[in-house]
Amino acid sequence: MSRAPLIQPNQNGLFCEAGGFYIDPWRPVDRAVITHAHSDHARSGSRAYLCSRRGEGVLRHRIGSAAPIESLPFGEATTINGVHVSLHPAGHILGSAQVRVEHQGEVWVVSGDYKTAPDAAAENFEPVRCDTFITECTFGLPIYRWPAQSEVFADMNRWWRANQALGRTSIVLAYSLGKAQRVLAGVDASIGPIAVHGAVAPFLPLYRREGVALPEVETLTKDNAADYRGKGLVVAPGAVQGTTWLKKIAPNSLAFASGWMAVRGARRRLSLDRGFVLSDHVDWTGLIDAVKATGAENIGATHGHTAPFIRYAREVMGLNAYNVPSRYEGERIDREEPEEPQTELPL
């Protein structure tokens, strides 16, 4: 790279100096372009926000209905201080975007969190040609290869039926924004009644409004728990683990839907009955394919297993790969959505 980087991190976040804006800043700034509404990427307090039109509802829910948010349809460009900015589907959660930034003939793409596998509750990832691609590396090791989603859901349906036969309630722990909706859209709702935890419920109308087909569900309360006990499926955030909330629907079988379920021992350490390998982040194969599809020569790797991926990208793919320090996180399994970032999986 001969000229100064178009986007580089400073104390507030990933900064585009030419345009005077930040992408997913970790501190309040004048102008923030937001990839998606997870708490490590979307923080309140900035003076102006730009996000995708399909992601606007969930972002408002997260940072406040009065927040100064403008939105842009996917693929449509706007200009910020002479820098062209457009948003493209990242396939991570509803409305999640990659940010394409073009200035003086140079194109950068910041992917945010993304996945290349299909998801009935999110748009399909679209590769964007660029010179420099900034990618997450949450699962940037060759051991992470996701099974086909259809197999995972077939497995989940079988587990649910088997629990019914034993008179147990099936509980799937999943992030309340993104994963929970993906689970609801993916299971066979004809098997039995489905309920969600109160943390999941507020997102459902926002998803339905964008045309995502979700089964009819109720919010689980102590008054309706009997309708689900022994036969229902309940989707709840990981934070309920170890709380009395779970006793509402005992006996139950407890499962977690996460990419970390591919790690030996993770399920046992969390005292789960089942683990479903279902991630909203790209796996190793998807990461390599996504990087290739951009045609980028420069690869900025941020959060997760950056070092092994940088080595691979340099030595095997012949790319100019480098580390981009950030405060984003990958997928976590210990609690729902932490405020304070960590770089290692806290097992």
Ligand SMILES: [Zn+2]
């Ligand atoms: Zn995310």
Ligand SMILES: [Zn+2]
């Ligand atoms: Zn993230």
